[in-house]
Each structure stands twice: as structure tokens, then as C-alpha cells.
Amino acid sequence: MIDTLKVIVADIDGTLVSKGEMIMPITLQALTELHEKGVLFGLATGRSINRNMFQRKEDWGLPFDFDLLIGINGGQLWSQENKKIQSFYLLSVDTMHEILDMMDPLGLPASLYEEDHMVSTALDEMIITSMKRNHMEVIVTDGDYERLCIAPNNNLIFRYEESREKEIFDYIHEHESEKYLAVKTSPGIVEFMDP
Numbered sequence: 001m002i003d004t005l006k007v008i009v010a011d012i013d014g015t016l017v018s019k020g021e022m023i024m025p026i027t028l029q030a031l032t033e034l035h036e037k038g039v040l041f042g043l044a045t046g047r048s049i050n051r052n053m054f055q056r057k058e059d060w061g062l063p064f065d066f067d068l069l070i071g072i073n074g075g076q077l078w079s080q081e082n083k084k085i086q087s088f089y090l091l092s093v094d095t096m097h098e099i100l101d102m103m104d105p106l107g108l109p110a111s112l113y114e115e116d117h118m119v120s121t122a123l124d125e126m127i128i129t130s131m132k133r134n135h136m137e138v139i140v141t142d143g144d145y146e147r148l149c150i151a152p153n154n155n156l157i158f159r160y161e162e163s164r165e166k167e168i169f170d171y172i173h174e175h176e177s178e179k180y181l182a183v184k185t186s187p188g189i190v191e192f193m194d195p
Helices: 025-036 051-060 093-106 125-134 162-174
Strands: 007-010 040-044 068-071 076-079 110-114 117-120 137-140 155-159 181-186 189-193
Touching: 007 068, 025 040, 051 068, 093 155, 093 162, 117 125, 125 137, 162 181, 162 189
Parallel strands: 007 040, 040 068, 117 137
Antiparallel strands: 068 076, 110 117, 110 155, 155 189, 181 189
16 A cells, blocks of 8 residues: 555544644655655644744745645645635635524624634634644734635634534534535534535
């Protein structure tokens, strides 16, 4: 099997590394040896492709550059070949407004990735922890939805207490639309994206 291996693409947290941790030495050694044999290596993540994603190479001590990066659960692609971040299936500004208005009665903070930072309507412990772990700045809008809707985006993210999950997903199912899809991407996180 190893002779036919051409590419390895791995998620970060809980797959390649423990959440927020460094890469294990044996993993680093294996990836280095495989890359030296011509096996391409990349990351696939729910995070946005930004400078912090490229910085992982240095953080982990990889002796080679990433060959490809997949961000926003498949909504972004970067490769060594074209060195440009491509975005796919963006939510329109109108659809983003529709989602924010629909979710407003639940009182959840809404956020999205924008270039090298996150924009959020409120700052909570989950966002603070995530941003420290990912070395990202957070722009807090103090509830202003308009700041989130300045351009089409890959997704809208809502964080919630896990005890509210049934209530939140029952509500979302009552408000389904052909314009968006809601997906639980992690405990306490639901993301809206283009279906």
C-alpha cells in the first residue's frame, strides 16, 4: 500500500495533533520520510486558510512546505501549484442576513472567519479559548450583524451551551431552507453553509 500512496491530507485537532498541541515526534518523522519519498502532504480543516495555517509548518518543525490546504470544510483550497486561495460555495450577503435574522431569537453569538481573524457578535469563553489556541485576533461587533455581512462568506458559525442542543436543532429544523444547510461541526458549534 505504501508504494501506491500519493497524498496524505489530515485534519488537525484530534487527528494529526491533540487539540491545540504540538505534533508528536513519531508523526513528524513519518511525514518527513513519506514526503522525502514523494508523498504530498496537506491539511483539511474547518478553519479558514490564513497565515496561521501556513505558520503550522514552523510551529510543528516540518522540514517541508505544505503541498495543499483545504479550509472551511471544503470551502477553500490552496495548493503549491497555484499558490492562491480559492473559495467555493459562498453564502450570499442576503442569505447571511436571513440566517442571522432567523437565529436571532435564540440569542447565540454569531461569528465568521475573515482573512486572518474572526469576527463575532460577542466574546464568550469558547471563542476566547479557540482564538488563543489558533493565534487569531477576534473583532467583536457588540451584537452588530451588519459587520458580519459586508461580503459573501463560506459560513456563519453559532456557538451554544451543549445543554441547549435539542432546542437549537429543533428550532433550526423548523426553519430549514434550500439556501443553506446547518451542520453540527463540533460539540457546541453549528455552522450554516451553502448546501
